Each structure stands twice: as C-alpha cells, then as structure tokens.
Amino acid sequence: MGVGSVLYYSFHPSELRSILQWKIWHNPVHERNVKDETETQKICFKFLDQTSRSFSAVIKELHPELLLPVCVFYLTLRGLDTIEDDTSIPLETKEPLLRGFKDIMEQDGWTFAGNRPEEKDRELLVQFHNVITEYKNMKPAYRAIIKDITDKMGNGMADYCRKAALEDASVKTTVEYDLYCYYVAGLVGEGLTRLFVEAEFGNPALLKRANLHKSMGLFLQKTNIIRDVREDNDDQRRFWPKEIWSKHVSDFDDLFKPENQEAALNCSSEMVLNALEHAEDCLFYLAGLREQSVFNFCAIPQSMAIATLELCFRNPALFQRNIKITKGDACSLMTESTQNLRVVCDVFRRYARRIHKKNTPKDPNFLKISLVCGRIEKFIESIFPTQNVEDAKRKVVGELSAHEAERARLEAENRQDMWFMMALMGVIVLIVSIIMIGSAWLLGARFDLAWKEMTSGNFRPSKKSLDHEL
C-alpha cells in the first residue's frame, strides 16, 4: 500500500472497513477442491484467472455441479472473442473459424496459434486442447447448451465481422445496439440460465420469459459500453448508437471536447436511461434463482453495474478517463450481493435514488430518468413491501400490532425503571444526609446557632469574628 492509499483510507475509513469486512468475513458458499482436480482442470482455472479479472472469483465459488461447466463456457466464449477481436486475422480465415467453432469444440487436441503476439489472451487458444478435454468430460446436457450458444454467438460475430469488413458496421439505431449487446452478452445470459435450470438451481420460468435473462446480459454490457466510452474511442471503437448521440452532438468525437461538456453529459444520461430500463427485469430474474452460489454469481455483477451507472451518470470525467467504482465500494457491494434478494434490492434502490438526486431539469431526458427511477422503486416495493395492509387496518380501529404493543410495553418498562432509579437515588441522598448531619450533631455542632444566623440573613461566617480571632 502506497502513501497515497494510506492517505486515502485515513479519510475514507468506511471504505477500508468494507474491504476488511469482505476479506475477513466473506466465506465462499462452495470452495474448489484443488487436490482432486486433474491437470487439465487446473490449467482451465489458471486460464480463467488470466483472462478474467472480475468473473474468475465468482465462478470459482460456484456449486461444484456447475463449477466446470461455467468455467469451460466462459473460456470457450473468451476463445471466440479472441479470434474476433484480432484484426490481424483476415476475414477468409476468421469467418469459418467463428462459424465452425461449435465443431472445433469436438476436435480433440485442437489448438490455434494464428493470433498476433500482442493479443492478450493468445495463450488460451495456443493451449485450447485443455478446454476441449474438459468440455468433452461434461454431462451431455451441459455440452449441448454450450454448443448451441457457441454456434449462435460464433455466427453473430461472423456476421458482424463480415459487415465490418465489407460495409459500415457502426451501431446506428437503438435496435441495432440492443442486437449487438444481445450477441455479446445476452446470449451468455441465455446459456447460463439454461445451465442453471438444467442443474435445477433456477426456476424453469426463467427460460420462458426470455426478456429476463436477455436483460441480465444487456444491463451489464450496456454499463460497460457507457463506462468504457473513452477507452473504446481511443481504440477506434464506437458502440454508442448514432440514434442517441446524434441528438446531442453532430460528430461522435465532439463528445470528448470540453466545450461540449453539457451536450456530452446529456448524451451519457440518455445512455444511462437506456440501460436503466433493464433494471427491473434483472431484479425479477434474481428472484428466480434457488441456489446461493448461483445467486451470488449473478447478483454481484448486477450490483456493480448499477453502481457503475450511478458513477457515470452526469460525470464529466467519463469522457476524459477511465472511471471505476472505488475498491471499498466494490467490496461493500460484494458483501451486500452475497446475502439475499432483499439486500440486493436495497442496493438498487439506493443507487436509483442517487441517480435521481443527480438528475437535473436541464437534461432533456430529466422526466424520463425520474420516471424510470420511480419505476425501479415501485417494483422493489411490490416484491418487498415496506408496510402492510394488516397494520393499516389495525391503525384504523386503533389497535396496536404485536410489534407496536411490544414497543409500548418496553417503553413503559423503561419509564418505570427510570422512576425507580430516581427514587433510589433520593433515598441514598437522604440516608447519607442523615448520617452526616447526625454525626456532626453528635460531635457538638450548634445547628441552633447556625439556624439563627441564617434566619437573620447571614449566610457566611461574619468577617469581623474572623478578623478578631486572627
């Protein structure tokens, strides 16, 4: 820890507390059993650590039933992503690889060394046979799910690359934006949901309501797209749909110019509004999960996402540098996201209110943002009411609820205790006084003279007599 962080945490002790709380008190629901793992499994987990910062910790705490399937699923998609991202691979090579990746998963010993050296996850594909080995060891039901999603995502990516190579692939409408997010994140949500339901850790209804798991992915992806706008733009990538930014600036690069700050903030708040529309679905989805580790796995990124949205909302720094929620906040969010839905709802409400507070009438979407925050709050109220009809009915007839009656009783008790203590003190004072005055009297104190002097108005010993004695 450097001097900077020492200084930072001495002014933010609550953040330090959150970090310690998470590090010390967090008990994983399930822990990996490292010594029973095969060599290929160990390698898969090593790659998981290398390729993902945020997901590897939550994946490794998953229920043993889903631990490997989710890990392999993640690495497979990461493999796909590494091929897609690499601009040095020509389209003729890339397209068949992406479209055929579902069959590649069945080829023992397949590896790929065609990535450029600076591609950060290159090593994963160089040793991809380990992932394939674990994929083939999985239950057929899980394998089928992963294969299907790999197929859909591979084709989606191939379509996108083809479009990017041959024509303009920039995101124009909000529909295209949703579609893009669906391919890169919504599909992951679908695959994971099918795995959860297959393992009986999730309510089968989650699959029937496709918009729920779709929203889970879209909420995260859209948050990342908003947060990374500067970094992406520096890398010549633009994901903000033209339909939204063109309302505020005429050229996307204008968003980053200081003179357009007001327009840029309005644009980002419209992006945040677009993301917030998914928040209700996400909470609804979380209500359908039946296993704690799966709940944690899903809830942590969602809480982080709404906190990140709050951080990005009307924050000019968004266009200047990479912004991140503080480590202390992240730890307290993780603690809160590993309890139950009610606590996660509190997180959502807290951040929705903060967004609400930052909202300004200068923003053209002021009212819409206000309404979407209101809807989130109403939704939370509908699943966890803060008050109930029975209490209200009792209030009408003037009857107290058990809780209120208990409180009234305790209050009465407290009052009684207080009176008793005061009476006791009085008695003690009385006894002490009697003893002291009595002993003075026994030793010959002349209370009669003192009384006489006092009645004639002399409250102090007279100066004269003192002088005389001297």
Added chain:
Amino acid sequence: MLQNVLISGGTGFVGAAIARALAEKYPECAITIIDLKPPGTIHVVPHGVLFVCVDITNADEVSKAIQQVQPEIVIHTAGIVPVLSERFARRLERHVWAVNVEGTRNMLEAAKRSGVKGFIYTSTCCVVTDQMDVPYANIDENWPTQSSSLIYGESKAAAESMVLEKSCETMATCSLRPSVLCGPGDYQLVPAIHACIAKGQTPFIIGNGLNLWDVTYVTNVADAHILAAENLMTTQTAAGEGFFIQNNDPITFRAFCLAIWGQFGHTPPFEVRIPQPLAYIVGLVFEFLAWIFGTTCNLSRGSVRDACSIRYASGAKARQVLGYEPQVGIKDGIRLSCEVDLNDKDYARRIGIELPAQVFSRKNN
C-alpha cells in the same frame, strides 16, 4: 354498448373530460350533464349534450332530472374539493359533507328509483391517503378507507362506502379513485406549482425530495370511467368495487414540479434543502400567524406533510378488472397541462401566466 349516460358535475374538469371521451367513443350515445353552472369555455363539452341545471344537494331536482332522462348509466363526478388553504381546516366541513355525502345520497337514491343499471362514483385516492400519519407506497385496494382524516377524505370515504354498499342485482355500482389530476383546465395543481416561480420558491426542497406520488392525466381518468361503464353494462366484475386510477408511473413531487417549471423555461438557480422537521415548525408558525391575523395561508403543517408524503398505488386491480392502462403518459400529460394555446388566453390568464415568447416558439417546432 353505451346509449344513455348521465354525468353529474359534467361541466367541471373531470366531468367534461368524461363527456368528451364518451362522445368520441360512442357518437350515438345520448349524454346528459347535470351541474350547477352551464358549460363554459374552459371545460368544453361536446356538441349535442343535454344540459340540465341541477343542485345535487336538492333531492327533488336530482330526482326529477334522472326520472326525465332515464339513463342506463349514471356517472357521479359532482363534488367539492376544498382549496388548499381550507384543506387542513374544518371551516368548510358542513358544506363539504352536504355536497359530497348528501349529494351522493340524493344521486344514488334517484338513480335506484329510476332503474339505472350502473352507477359510477368518482371518488379519490384521498379516501385512503388523507390520513397523513403513514406513507402509502404501492398501496392496493385492500387498504382501509379512513373515517377520520381531513374533511375531503372523510366525506369522500363516507360517500364511497355508501355507494359501494348499494351495489345489487338491479343497480351495480363501482368507485374510481383517481390520484391528483393534471390536464388543460386544471385550476389546482399546475397553477399552484407554476405560482412558485413568481414567488421565488422554486429553489426550496422540503424533505429529501425522493417521495413518490401518483399523478393522473385527465383524459386517462375519463377513459377509466368509460371502461367502468362498459364493465357495469356487461360482465359487472367491477360491481361493488373501488379502484385506484393513476398514470401508474409514480414520480417524485420534486421532479414533477421541476418538469412543470421547465415547461415555462424556468430552472431553479440553486437548491436549498429544508429538513422536514424544520419545515414543519415553519408551517406551524405560519398557521399561528394566520390565526392571529385571521387570514388564510397555503403554508401549514398539513401542506408540509403533503409535500413530503409518499402516495402511489399499484394499479394492478384496475388493469385486471377494468383493463385500464393510461393512454397519455406523464411526459405528454405535463406538456399538455402547461401548453398554452394561442386561442386559449383564458387558461393562460387563469393560471396567471405572462406568456413567455419561447413557449410558443417551442410549440411551433
């Protein structure tokens, strides 16, 4: 489906909106309006509507009008809403009860005698929420109505329970409870909020500013009445039931005010947060001064609690039973409530607007 409808209070804000919605959906339907004052220019009633001047507190007049028209549906919107300065007082209690409760009794009995099939009462969410000690977050129709709250809520609750109890085989009744209304011609909500600009009160936020309210755009509540009438003429699943009606999009009171001020081109230059207890004390002082000088005042403990209260309903029952969904959203509703039509100088005058040039230029875009 609807052929002969009588609307009491039909020249008022809600009544005229119902008449217009009815005439649009059922052009063949005979519409009769009974009210104290004839149709004016503010709340326009459709052509071909029969107007009968009736004082609903007079049982004979009511009875005669209903006997004559023989409607199949009676929509009873006539009632009195005390102005803000009287809302928390008891000075108007007798008058309010005479109109809201005895007037409703007259309507109900006359309707029953002349064989009306469906009776729809325009109630208010205040039957529950005027009891201001508790917050009302996402309440539903199981919440009890309050027999001791404010004069308005009490009188409407008494009238509503009378109406719902009278529901029977021959005459089905139901009650709609709209929240605070807005719309063109509203003389209470938007004008009061607009007046804050001139008084320089817009920077002050009482409480945390996060308390959610329901607001209803006036045509939505008119639609709800027609859905209720259709229901009582057909399935009668709404018979004997009360329904909360609102835009189903709760909004913080602060955001609502800011949006309205925004329509007039005003943004508060700065913000001052006043904690609720402090505002409450200020309210008390104002009440005391008003009492000393024998005046009335809009700032009081009651109005502070109003501004800080949480009041929104779930809206699920109206959706399920009546099939009600708001057709005009809050955003459009606010815009329409504040928009000043060049031809409607009267409305501008009444809400006290010095017409700013930009309102027009924005409208023309």
